[in-house]
Amino acid sequence: MTRARGITIRDVAREAGVSITAVSHALNDKGTLSTATRAHIRAVAEQMGYEADALARGLRRSPMGAVGLVLRSLDALGDYAPAGVDVFERFVGAAASQALARGLSLMLVPDLTRPPVPPLAFSLDGYIVTDPHVDDPVIARLEERGIPYVTYGRPPGRPEFTHWAAEDDRASARLVLTHLESAGARSVALVRGTDPNAWNLGHQDTYLGWCEEHGSTPRLYELPERAGVEGGAALAGRLVDEGVPDAVFCLTGRHAAGVQQGLVARGVRVPERTMVVTGSDSEHARTSRPAISALELDPVAGSAALLDILQSLIAGRPADSPRLTRARFRPRGSTRR
Amino acid sequence: MTRARGITIRDVAREAGVSITAVSHALNDKGTLSTATRAHIRAVAEQMGYEADALARGLRRSPMGAVGLVLRSLDALGDYAPAGVDVFERFVGAAASQALARGLSLMLVPDLTRPPVPPLAFSLDGYIVTDPHVDDPVIARLEERGIPYVTYGRPPGRPEFTHWAAEDDRASARLVLTHLESAGARSVALVRGTDPNAWNLGHQDTYLGWCEEHGSTPRLYELPERAGVEGGAALAGRLVDEGVPDAVFCLTGRHAAGVQQGLVARGVRVPERTMVVTGSDSEHARTSRPAISALELDPVAGSAALLDILQSLIAGRPADSPRLTRARFRPRGSTRR
DNA sequence: CTAGGAACGTAAAACGTTTTATGCAATGCT
DNA sequence: AGCATTGCATAAAACGTTTTACGTTCCTAG
Structure with missing residues (x-):
């Protein structure tokens, strides 16, 4: 496949009767050309529909007008089209909208650390990395190359x-x-995951604080993230044995679906006897019976903030960061009394 | 901003004690090097972590491993972050998954016909264009440049x-x-957008055919896509004045939400007196009262098909196209009798 | 003994820009 | 008059690759 080439700087130079240097300078406001020459060259270039080739330009280290997006969590899953993981799709869409609104192109890039490395990867102006790991190798490579980046979720x-x-x-x-x-609800149980990330820890802290304020005894359960719906269902047994609380707050959507399913199977009615809530909305939460109330992230606000920071970084300006976004709470049947 | 450069072909050549040509040939299976030399060079390159610079390589017309995505419909909306237009977000997410799964990077590109043109735009290997218009200028530019493209929605x-x-x-x-x-329902009104794309035109044709078959008089309304919910609400006035049909089929989610809102405000009960349906599901449709029945696209199947075709095109193979995907109908309160 | 190939490498041109270093008038200053 | 300065424009180097065209060396057939 040989790409057809467009009009080059040489064509414009010939047409305008000047050197290619003159054209470059006229178009980029560099050098010391007379106003007349500058205007003339611009007119000719405009009329010919000249657009500088990004590749050639990039070769000389100028910005590409494009930022990369690496979805770390998906890389970890190993599957790029996982069913029902719509947080991913929503974030991508939102980030895309936000980038386009700023006149930037957004490039979705597969894992940077596993060959084959996507060819354009290290030629982009900056990166958004979602859910970075501890000692994330992707971040290491970006730093090595001196490419500015921002993260969604604190590293x-x-x-x-x-x-x-x-x-x-x-x-x-x-x-x-x-x-x-x-x-x-007076007594609330918290079901968190086992990953020691900001998500689990932050919620837990807040929960414990709330319990103390309200003089209620904390009931904290840990369940590995990958235990999924089955894990949640199994946990329901323990919850029943140890006394059904007024509500169960599960940080993971799948756990919530499982817990509710397990409770209902054991004759505990939701929401009449106990309520169920999840901290991350998902297809599972929405299609459960009753539908499970959920926190819904705000990927639009998040990606807008990230692009603001990234643009500052690229421009070498100080960035207004970190930035926090607010989730929305979606009340559904599982908490409607 | 000056990007830090990585290891170049020259570094590898020096290290391996050969010419840069040799390195290039060894790594690209070109030329006539001995198996030993080839292996040696490869080993050195590997060990040094050499990755060819995509920009320099692209300058010599080789594939970039990246395809572009132009959301024509968003260009039409004029707003790149329209609230609740989640068809786009879902399609973008799906296309991203599919591209990543094939080892391709996906680049989201703003309108190609309005300056400033995104720098990398014409350096990509191919394009997906959604909802192309009649005589679409974006497509014209792609053809001019000889860049392969596929469209979501027939041009x-x-x-x-x-x-x-x-x-x-x-x-x-x-x-x-x-x-x-x-x-x-015996009498159905159709509310379509004004973009002359296949979506509007195809549905209209089918609708007109259906009316003819059923001996019912067509009632066709056109509303600019960007009129949004307000436009729909305003249209409801006309619908009432001209006689409330048994059902209103709006191709756009926001129009549907507006129409229903307008009807209800004028005392027309939904679904008892008239039903409302939308051709594209959206947040607006789901959160309306009653929730509006909707067609739900299958962006995963669609984008998978598109990438298959595009990859064939890029490779110069014959493509298995066109391809049709099936939408699902989600019945909700607005049509439940 | 030599012409004609293989077999293996490399030099150099090209890709389209930006940038650095000059060149050359014309002008200003002593 | 001679020298520095300014104003304008350009030549050439660089960016990191791929590709074309050319050299070697060595073998083999005549």
């Missing part, structure tokens, strides 16, 4: 790094607990 | 062009009309 173990945006997990935990409280 | 007025995938709009319009019919 674990990097207190000095501030170029991130994330959901305000403390605020959103409050949102859930307040809702449950106003629906009459 | 109107181009019977000879086959490199597209689309929802089978005739089938899905049938799906909606049949559903309405079995719910007792």
